[in-house]
Amino acid sequence: MVQLPLPVSSDDFLDRPRILSPKRPPVETAGLADIFPYYAGFAFDWACKQLHAQSNGDPEKVVLDPWNGSGTTTLAAQSDGHPSFGIDRNPVANLVAQLRCQVRVTGNVLLPPRRSRTSGKKAAQDALSNWFSLASVARIRDWTRSFQGESLEARIVGTVSIFRVVRSVTERFEGSNPTWVKRAKSDDELLDISPDDLDSLILAEQEDLWGRLMSAPRGAGRTSIVTASSDRLPIADDSVDLILTSPPYLTRIDYGVAYCRELAVLGIDVLSNRDLRADLMGTTLIRGDAASQFKPGKIACDLMHRVSSHSSKASGGYYLKQTRQYLRDLSAGFDEMTRVVKPGGTLCMVVQDSYYKDEPVPLADICIDEAEVRGWGLVLNEQFPVKRTLTTLNKSAREYKKAQVSESVITFSLRSA
Ligand SMILES: C[S@@+](CC[C@H](N)C(=O)[O-])C[C@H]1O[C@@H](n2cnc3c(N)ncnc32)[C@H](O)[C@@H]1O
Numbered sequence: 050m051v052q053l054p055l056p057v058s059s060d061d062f063l064d065r066p067r068i069l070s071p072k073r074p075p076v077e078t079a080g081l082a083d084i085f086p087y088y089a090g091f092a093f094d095w096a097c098k099q100l101h102a103q104s105n106g107d108p109e110k111v112v113l114d115p116w117n118g119s120g121t122t123t124l125a126a127q128s129d130g131h132p133s134f135g136i137d138r139n140p141v142a143n144l145v146a147q148l149r150c151q152v153r154v155t156g157n158v159l160l161p162p163r164r165s166r167t168s169g170k171k172a173a174q175d176a177l178s179n180w181f182s183l184a185s186v187a188r189i190r191d192w193t194r195s196f197q198g199e200s201l202e203a204r205i206v207g208t209v210s211i212f213r214v215v216r217s218v219t220e221r222f223e224g225s226n227p228t229w230v231k232r233a234k235s236d237d238e239l240l241d242i243s244p245d246d247l248d249s250l251i252l253a254e255q256e257d258l259w260g261r262l263m264s265a266p267r268g269a270g271r272t273s274i275v276t277a278s279s280d281r282l283p284i285a286d287d288s289v290d291l292i293l294t295s296p297p298y299l300t301r302i303d304y305g306v307a308y309c310r311e312l313a314v315l316g317i318d319v320l321s322n323r324d325l326r327a328d329l330m331g332t333t334l335i336r337g338d339a340a341s342q343f344k345p346g347k348i349a350c351d352l353m354h355r356v357s358s359h360s361s362k363a364s365g366g367y368y369l370k371q372t373r374q375y376l377r378d379l380s381a382g383f384d385e386m387t388r389v390v391k392p393g394g395t396l397c398m399v400v401q402d403s404y405y406k407d408e409p410v411p412l413a414d415i416c417i418d419e420a421e422v423r424g425w426g427l428v429l430n431e432q433f434p435v436k437r438t439l440t441t442l443n444k445s446a447r448e449y450k451k452a453q454v455s456e457s458v459i460t461f462s463l464r465s466a
Contacts, residue, residue: 070433071095071399071458080124081265084258085145085209086216087119088302090295090399096125103291103395103460104131108270110290113389115279115382116330120146122293128268131291134284135274138328139304141212141311143276148209150272152262156202158255161248162195164188176313179232179320180219182241189215192251193314206262210254212311218242218250219310228307232320278328280381284389292386295399297331299375299410304329330378335370343377346418348411352376355408368405380419387423392465396425401435402454413457425461432457 071091077083080093091099100122104110108130114122117135119142126133127150135150137143167187172178177186192211196204218240222231233239242250277283279296297304305312305319305326312319319326327334345353353376357369386396403410417427432455 069095071099071456072433080121080128081149081261082119082121084149084261085119085212087142087145088304088307089118089121090116091121093121093125096121096293097128099397100125100129100131100291100293103293103397104129111288112270113282113284113289113292113386114294115282115292115386116294116296117146117274118142118295120149120274123150123272123274125293127270127272128266129270130268131270133270133272134289135272136277136279136282136284137274138276138278138325138330139308139312140276140315140317141308142304143274144205144208144212144315146274148205148258148262150274152202152205153267154200154202155263156200156206156259158252158259159195159199159203159207161252162191164244165191165194167191176309176316176318176320177215178239179313179318180215180222180240180310182236182239184244185240185242185247188242188244188247189314192247193316206255206258207251208314210251210258211314213254213258214247214250215310215314222310228302228304230306230309279330280378280385282385282389286388287391289389290391290394292390292394292396292398294397296379296382297329297375298401298403299331299372299405299412300401300403301333301371302331303333305332330382331375333371335367335374341377343380345376345380346415346422348415348418349376349380352405352408352410352415356405359406359408361406364406372405376415379415383416383419383423387425387463390463392463394463395428396420396461396463398459399456400459401456404454413455413459417459420459420461424464426464427459428462429460430457431459 073089073092077092082089082093100112110131112122112126112131112133115136117123117137120135123133123135123146135146167190169183172183172186175186177189189211196207224231275283309319317325323334326332327336353369353373356372357365390396398416400412400416402412421427435454435456
């Protein structure tokens, strides 16, 4: 761990017990973290300790995670008694976060619905038909339709049960890159699972989820989970005390494709409808507004220059646009975080550096630069080496020489105006 010089007074932070690596353990059950596989930026126990230390144990402090994913921050805030907001643009992430944070009452396992006759035409237009036979699509839709009119808790548990079934039976469509999911290339590859088998799988998942939820401890903090974008936070100015977050990294993880099967359960076809996928930060799609103006800091400018002058194909074209779009979204996220936090408030981010080909992408330094120009003082910069990254899984990316990357925990305090 490397500790850098501290530009603002940090005695308070240094007096506190050392907080170790944010890394999630290979198997993490604390905070229901294993309830659904998600690219979590940090471990639940780490988030609990971090929030408790940063808030001085004051439960009145309001917590925000503008890239809340499966809700690790909001659940940790709830356990420590804080009111919290969790924002994410991916509705799949938000349902999992709601399951972890908001399903409190004992609910019923929903029983198999009556079989309806979903028309073949309708089933064929359904995004689930990328992986399932029309008969299987029709049975899954009987289930999702039957959730209407049930309690919010039962709907959340029912929907996440279907996420879990769909994910486990379609495992064969996952490639070596876990964020890229294939579609069936022909009718022969479609999964044809009988209605009875689907019913048994969905019932078993509901029973398992309710069992886990009933034995999960609950804190007193109020939690709001909202589907929105980090560049337009639905939160009032100066209303948050503490942000704990991990934004998408510049590693070309396409969260839309990674969760395309669960989005299909929600009726969203990201593979043919690009809107949601294009909105997600780090997307591999280039949006129409890619050229819109923003004022990047020095380190972000240097990265764009290094990407555009790289000798490999499309560096000055597509890859420059993708990098620029990511940096613009990050910059808009910093504007919003600065707007909603009270003067004197805290921002703690977990970020991972990476590589573009053989060029380092110093994301932690870019974030420090972006934060400082907006009036945030760096309080602590802790670095932890990362052994396995997505670029080590990608064959073509492996051709380029790289040094070990690190994950950084950077903590700032917002100076009074
Ligand atoms: C590194 S993950 C955060 C993981 C989280 N800490 C957890 O424990 O699950 C980054 C999250 O940012 C979300 N995201 C991507 N683009 C976004 C945007 N424009 N606005 C809000 N959230 C976005 C992704 O859906 C993803 O859930």
